[in-house]
Amino acid sequence: MNTEKPVFVPVKELSYTQAVNELEAILRLMQSDECDIDNLTAYTRRATELLRECRGRLTATDEELRAILADIEK
Amino acid sequence: MDAAALTLLQLNQRIAGLLNVAATQNVWVVAELSDVGVRGGHCYMELLQKDPERGTTVARARAAIWASNWSRISAGFKAATGQEFATGIKVMVCASAAYHPVYGLSLVISNVNPEYTIGDLVRRRREILVRLQSEGILELNRRLAMPEPALRVAVISSAGAAGYGDFLNQLYHNSQRLRFTTCLFPAVMQGERTAVSVMDALDTIETEADRWDCVVIIRGGGATSDLIAFDDYALAAHVARFPLPVVVGIGHERDVTVLDYVANLRVKTPTAAAEWLISQGGRALERLRRIGGELLQSLTDRIAGHRTQLACCEGLLPTASGACVERSASQLRNRVEALAAICSQRILPQTVRLDHLADSLGNRAMSAIERSRIKLDGKEALVAALSPEATLRRGYSVTRVGGMAVRDAASVPSGTRIETQLASGTMISVTE
Incomplete structure (x- = not known):
């Protein structure tokens, strides 16, 4: 049984592709029997963090959107 | 004159x-x-x-x-x-x-x-394509993997072009709020200077290629369309060799230029280019949504699984100790029985053997005693036969003088008083 605490690279240092691939890997891990219940929280937190980062990179906030559109329609 | x-x-x-x-x-x-x-x-x-x-x-x-x-x-x-x-x-x-x-x-x-003119254009296009093919570069750009999602877009177009405006509008008004980054690298998009101008723009983008996911070449829409400028060998080779995927949206359906063959992706219009990029981003978002959903599902499943397991343990716990004791006791009984079986198995033969030994010991002792007795009896008879009484009984007698047995008559002077012992009684006489 793997009881070591998983070590993660800070999300900001990952490329989008790396982040999505890691997400998929965590997903596979959670669906397998390998996942240690002790690390479930850590993995879930990591996955949430990755999801937020990926989505953040893909989509703009209202404020940014307004700024961009204002720029175009000048 | x-x-x-x-x-x-x-x-x-x-x-x-x-x-x-x-x-x-x-x-x-x-x-x-x-x-x-x-x-x-x-x-x-x-x-x-x-x-x-x-x-x-x-x-x-x-x-x-x-x-x-x-x-x-x-x-x-x-x-x-x-x-x-x-x-x-x-x-x-x-x-x-x-x-x-x-x-x-x-x-x-x-x-x-x-x-x-049609024949000439077709021939020209074919010549360029054959040349690109023979140089092995025709499909270089087409084979590049388009990053998913491609959000950082370098645009080659002319600044005032309606098509460029359409493109930006479409891109930035996308309903999914995809965060695109664009930069215009201006170029002349019609006339003789088109090819050189577009190549210059490509060169500029190449110096900062790591900032961009792809290049979009779009033309300013409107009715005027001289696509011939894009049927240019040098430009086509440039696009084919370009390190980033190139999206071309310069003409409409029927106007296929050499550029359309070498580009990573060919779309009909600038708007279509924007739509394609948006759909790509949408796919990336969809993938995220799917992963998120599946994560949640597997997490829920996992926790539910563990909870069930715990509940199951909880239910088993009260009866488990009793069952455990019972199991131990039964085990112990089994062992005792096994032990007894082993003992009897081992000891019985020994007892039999001992019994046997005891029997034969008795027998032997008895026979030894009997033999001794018989031997003794024989000796007793012999003794009896040899005894002086037995001799006396057969008619012999013992003559003594002064209590000493006489073996020589000459040793007895006359007139000596002798004592004769018979089997029964004693006679006293005097010699002559």
């Missing part, structure tokens, strides 16, 4: 008259267009013939299409070829030589055969 000289006008009129023969009228001629321009409804141009090897001009003539023919000819030409009647393309025209006293020689074009 004065009468012999012609006025210039007279000479020019004479030249004009000489030209006006069947050999120079309504002749089909092939040439390349140059400096095409429309002024006052008339179309003026230069017709060129170039040396196919060196590219140098070997023939040149001014030409015009009068307004009365121009609208018909230009519309028909564009409808048939998909091209403007414009500089750089090869044409077959029906021309008549005309000599104007002031403006000199020019060719008046009354008709154009678009089939020739």
Whole structure:
């Protein structure tokens, strides 16, 4: 049984592709029997963090959107 | 002398008259267009013939299409070829030589055969494609993997172009709020300078290639479309070798240029390019949503699984201790029984053997005693047989003098008192 605490690279240092691939890997891990219940929280937190980062990179906030559109329609 | 000289006008009129023969009228001629321009409804141009090897001009003539023919000819030409009647393309025209006293020689074009131009364009395109193929670069850009999502977009277009505006509008008003980053690398998008200008823009982008996911080449829409500028070997090779995927949206359905063959992706319009990028981003978002959903699901499943397991344990716990004790006890009983079995198995033969030994020991002891007894009995008989009493009983007697047995008669003087012992009784006598 793997009881070591998983070590993660800070999300900001990952490329989008790396982040999505890691997400998929965590997903596979959670669906397998390998996942240690002790690390479930850590993995879930990591996955949430990755999801937020990926989505953040893909989509703009209202404020940014307004700024961009204002720029175009000048 | 004065009468012999012609006025210039007279000479020019004479030249004009000489030209006006069947050999120079309504002749089909092939040439390349140059400096095409429309002024006052008339179309003026230069017709060129170039040396196919060196590219140098070997023939040149001014030409015009009068307004009365121009609208018909230009519309028909564009409808048939998909091209403007414009500089750089090869044409077959029906021309008549005309000599104007002031403006000199020019060719008046009354008709154009678009089939020739179509054939020429097709041939040119094919030549470029064959060359790219033989150089092994035709599919280089097409084989590049488009990053998913491609959100950082370098745009090559002309700043004022309607198509560019459409593209940006579409991109930034996407309903999914995809965060695109764009930068315009301006280029001339029509006319002779197009290819060089687009290549310059590509070079600029290449110096900062790591900032961009892809390049989009779009053209400013509108009716004017001389796609011939994009059927350029150097430009096509440039795009083919470009390190980032290139999206081309320069024409409409029917206008396929060499660029459309070499680009990573070809779309019909700038708007379509934007739509494609948005759908790509949408797919990435969809993937995230799916992963998020699946994560949540597997997490829930996992926790539910563990919870069930715990509940199961909880249910088993009360009976488990009793069962455990019972199990131990039964185990112990089994062992005792096993032990007993082993003991009896081992000891019984030994007992039998001991019993056997005891029996034979008794037997042997008895027989030993019997033998001794018989032996003793024999000895007793012998003793009895040899005893003096037995001798006496057989008639012998013992004569003693003074208690000592007499073995020699001579040793007894006469008159000695002797004592004779018989088997029964004793006689006393005196010797003579």
